[in-house]
Amino acid sequence: PHRTATTHHSTRHTAGLPLVFRGSSSAHAVIASPKVYVVFYGRQWGRPTTVRSDLTFSADPLGVAPRTQQFLRGLYGTEHWSTSTTQYCDQVPTGTTRCPLSAHHVGHPNTSPLAGVWFDNTYDAVSGASESSIRASALRAAKHFGNLTAASNASAFYVVMTPHGVGPSGFGTQFCAYHGDDISSVGPIAYTALPYIPDAGHGCGQNAVHAGAAGTLDGVSMVAGHEYAEWLTDPFGGTGWVDARGYENADKCAWTFGTTYTVSNGATANVKLGTRDYLIQRNWVNASGGYCGMKQ
Secondary structure (H helix, E strand, O other): OEEOOOOOOOOOOOOOOOOEEOOOOOOOOOOOOOEEEEEEEOHHHOOEEEEOOEEEEOOOOOOHHHHHHHHHHOOOOOOOHHHHHHHOEEOOOOOOOOOOOOOEEOOOOOOOOEEEEEEEOOOOOOOOEOHHHHHHHHHHHHHHOOOOOHHHHOOEEEEEEOOOOOOEOOEOOOEOOEEEEEEEEOEEEEEEEEOOHHHHHHHHOOOOOOOHHHHOOHHHHHHHHHHHHHHHHOOOOOOOEEOOOOOOOOHHHOOOOOOOEEOOOOOEEOEEEOOEEEOOOOEEEOHHHOEEEOOO
16 A cells, blocks of 8 residues: 655655556546545444534544545535645546646545445554554445445545554654555555644644644645545556555655645635644646646
């Protein structure tokens, strides 16, 4: 699986190395109509309750669950950050670096891409969980949401979130999150392991935007956004857009933010989704020699 580095400010900006299409001219290898399913894996999340439109939990002391849902729910319409991905396409020759307008492009949805939320309390989450347990939760989610064919899973992304204090193996030392894919009984499925990000502290974005307690969840949107952007452009293991070093669009711009604005407490942000301000890293744009940008 592709893993997001933990090192703070470890930028992978690689000027002169464009993202290159690695798929075939006959295959779909980008996401035109994104559907995101958030899976809260493990009984340790506690008692579930719905507050307004968010699923919340009694053992989520910092409110990671609702913040993640709020962020992913807002990635549509007038939101501009994720439009940086719409330059990329598929069904073009292998080695393509610039997409014609007529190609099949990454789509920017007109309605929220958050298609479903589920509490997977089948098992207790195991500290140091293997990737196989994350894949198994993603498969259970696909079945739960009725995505039982390759066609229904072609545009689906399963965000498997593990509870506070129970991160997968390597979390906080080797990665903040990772995304992968699996050939399953319901077709290929794409997923990300998204641990309880504040457990890793500053190395995974805590207080990247706001000081003190207000910045405890800063890393949640940064890391979730990183994985979402890479899924859109390379959902199935290097068959989409990857540069010569194996970096995807978010890797190449890790910890870079572009133009920011000041919010009420004096911190900085660069995106507003609904009523909340976020600082989200930029993504790679191939045009004009390549640069890190916030929109297409």
